[in-house]
Amino acid sequence: MNNSYLSILDILVTNERVPCRFLHDLPKMGFMDPSAAEDDLKAGATLDVPLWLAENFNSSCRIPLLTVDLPKIYKDAYREILNADACTVDMQKLGQHFYELGCYVAKHDIKGETFRQRFRMLMSASVSSDSIGSIQPLSASERKRAAAAAATERALSGWLQRGDCPLTTANMVANHRKRKRAEMEML
């Protein structure tokens, strides 16, 4: 995963909120908790904090300020749904950055199995250009992949119709084969 400093994707992923419990008082930071009426954030407060902030102050630091809990989309009831049939889940609602956030917080296989199931669905949908719109809403990265697959598919059928010179063909066909094969390998 690309977590370089300038990556907008990484910035958006680390903007997602995770449930935290504060271990100490935090003066003047009461505004972080919309339900608190005070200026100071008290020890024991539980609220959803953006990952970029939680990361810096969790148990891995010298003086931990808070503990991070697993977001509910990676737990219990949601895991059951995803295990049963990942393809019917509205990924846009559940988590725009389900996979990437999972890499940061979750160590379980839920991501792998979910990914595999939805990938097959994405693959077959992207080969026929109209069905992509009809499948369940996708996460941000799924959408990007689907768009790329659709573009390659269009380019390939364009080539098949027009019959281009060898140089173009070799590159495009090779890439398309590569993509299909890489995807098959993963299943």
Next chain:
Amino acid sequence: MFCEKVIELLKEAERNPETIDQYNDEKIRQVLEEMHSLYKMNLNDANASSDNRSLCATVQVRHTALERNKRCLLAYLYSRMNKIKTLRWEFGSVLPPDVRELLSDDEYQWFSKYSTNLASYMRSLGSDIGYSGIDLTENLKPPKSLYIEVLCMADHGKLELEDGDIITLKKNSRHFLPTSECQTLIRQGILKQIL
């Protein structure tokens, strides 16, 4: 919550990956204001924090927010920088005025330096064997045929071909021309290939 304005800026930048939007001076000004205010609060509290350890944590939190804002601002600039690069490859070294308007002055300066650097590199290609450089911004698509039929989309005056012939590009005129000589004009939208 801090660092929310800056995220709006980034989401804006991501919304249209195919085009570049107006440089958002106003939002950037607001983010910088937030940063200056956080910094000032920290300066005040930093002195008191040697007595009050909890305040120390607050200072740390604000510092993290400052670093976060900084990272996001740089990411915004960087993402635009990459789009501006594409402008050079697609529009050439002279930008149409409506595109130029979308860039800040700093960005336009970057564009000019990028353009100069690119031109200087391209000029050096093949110089050892007597070439006067190669224009890499041509030849972007593999050639399908030597000659193509094109429709002229706007009046463009006279065009002199490599073999010396002169043709007049009037709006709606059709021509059968060598591919290599049309590429730039097609990219700029003056000619359109008839398939």
Next chain:
Amino acid sequence: MDLTDDIELSEDEEISVETVLKSVQCAWQNERLAPEILPHRNDMIECMLGQIQHMERNINKLPKTDLRACIHKMELSRIKFMICNYLKTRLHKIEKYCIPIIIAERQRIESGANYLTPAEFKYAQEYSLNMESHLKSAVLAKLPGTMETLEMSKLAVYPNLQSHVFLKANTAVKGVVLEEGLGDQDVEIELENGSQHILQYKPIAELVKNGKVLLV
């Protein structure tokens, strides 16, 4: 004028145009498909450019309507496209990974094993300086207090050497070590001459650079 003519490179080496073209094509293919920047093949490129010049002069002597002229022109335009695309691909990699490339190249220059041509290296440095000065004037200089400092190395973007590639072995290769991702033992495999595989780029990077495998 044909591709079967020979080029004199030096007194002891003669090499056919076809061989040069094949080298250029392999260099182009590898560069397109490898995630990192590869050692330059400027010698072959310049050789090919020279040939193109020579061939163009000959073609222009023929009447415009000569069929041979058309065919040769087509061939030449394809070769030119390939060369341009090769150089452009390299430029884009230089721009994207400019900070780690400059650092690595400085070390490689000392041992004479540079990957970039002098022109490319100059381009990389100018590009990096331009980026740095832009970020400074547009944002950093406007930040409060000590916030305006920035380690340029923080901005480094690295190519993903773990990405998978298709390759064909040009010769038998022994001792390719694949790291098992989950902490298990490494596996050593052998590539038969002419065999095709899909592997992670990192273990075969050197083989691409010394020509033992071709990315496809």
